[in-house]
Amino acid sequence: MFASFPRRAAVLVSSCAVILVAASLATASPELLVERITSHLSTTGPELAHGHARLPPASDSTPAPIPRPGQVAVCEEPGRDEVVTLADPGAPEGGRPLWIRRPPGLDSADLPVLYLLHGSASTHRTLMDTDLGSRLDRQMCRSGVEFVIAAPYGQESGGTNTEWGDAHDGRFALESFVTGPVVAAVEGEHPRPDSLRAIGGFSMGGYGAAALALRNPDLYSQVVSWAGYFRVDDPHGTFGEDTDPHSPDLLLDREEVRDLRFMLVEGRRDHTPLQRGSIHGEAERFAGLLGERGMTVTTLHPRGGHDLGTWKRTFPEAVDFLVAGWSATP
Template identity: 40%
Template structure:
């Protein structure tokens, strides 16, 4: 994608915010000091139909045999991740430095929802021995946007960080979040059952990428730009057992116009509002990066309010919040990603008793 291409910015509809609140949020964003599943429904199938519920715990992701797509990119599976590891996490062991540029492979990941076609997922694997079990980072694009475009924005940054930058290597997987019936999918499940993106991410993408070596939450993170930043926060808070940390680049944390994906049900909207779910961030690591030159102050205001709510919840969130130079473009993603890499590497752990060479 051309570096100047824009990611998603919220539509001008602001029915839930007064101009006074927008100004207040912008002022807060310039002054805030850096702090040290499915109500719309985890989609379930009921008599062949999507049944939307306001309780994400109604359907737990099933377990099943997994093929290791990170070692064999041709393999895909529709099994879901197996949940928390049976052993506690420990500090991450030192991993070998990448010997050269990483390789990006396109996977075609089938959806367990018959109404959704197979979608591409672009997987970056560093140039380290194939038997090394690496953390996995899911990278979510904005809209308009595609997974290959956001991968293009970070690929050279990853290569430099892992070969000469002193950073520990990890896998990056960029799935497709574009809808067939909705323009802004929010990386969520639509109340009308037509774009079930959250279900696809949790039930299809993660198992296809991680294969026979499902990672514990301490070896899995989610990062997004713009709409993807919202998705990273929302998916983490809706599935806190799957992710220990997330990062948002120019994201937002409350959907201004939920009718497209969530309908008019206030319970469904609330269950997809990260601003109102901060208690579920207990023990998580959170990185918020915002662009200083964004013409919409509500982008920065969203992050400052979310950061304040995380700080005020007193629930043990490891929070970093930064205003960075740049506008709402993929240049911002490229320029910001070194911070993301460092932040994630500071938080990754590994299952107790494993070594860097332990293949799954």
């Protein structure tokens, strides 16, 4: 379910919030800025346990990013791309690639991370080759907040749709991979608090982002779902008969998920078929469920259908949404 690839793609947060935060900085004292920027950072690395990253408690001193529109390093120098291969028995050839794009400069625990999940007919390389990195660089410069981009490879050796989950028969374990080894590889000695970690995705990845965040609310604070669907659509039986624990619309009643912030993007002409119905209307349906529970949700309906061109047009609003959440970190 991905864009130019077949199938597999309330409370409004105004982008003005970013402008207001930026404006407030103009009157901030130099002492305050120095205090925010030089706050103590934890250097303890994450521990892996049962395929998940057991991260140390976030330090209260980890500061929120301070927006500096037009004044961050990525305005002058592009982000740096790296593809690492992590061991994973469920991946073709036993290794699973991970694309990491970091802004210029040193990594630190107060630099947010956006984890991105591709669609069913694409890969991390698809995202790289469609200029996604440089487009997000421009949004970082405009908003004044830099962040790391991390996109793992989500296919499996048999070629079936993974739904970014752990297969019930043990063939692959994508959820465990994304929430464990991927986090450890990206963050290393600078683990982030959940408040500075977001997950997003396109089509099947949009479903995966919502499902993984709701199933692991201690890891993420924000979700951006481009052309996602919010009930299980599992044509290859990844989850077997027990699908309810993987259905985002059935995972909203736990207290732990109430602070998650959602942006849902659905093209006006997106009628990509699912096993039942289509993607059309999924954003509004899920937004209604979130709104009923008092959760933060923003919906966007850009011109276009189920394709990257449609979704890329929403990058300014998506980055403003993320920056507003990251900048509100205590």
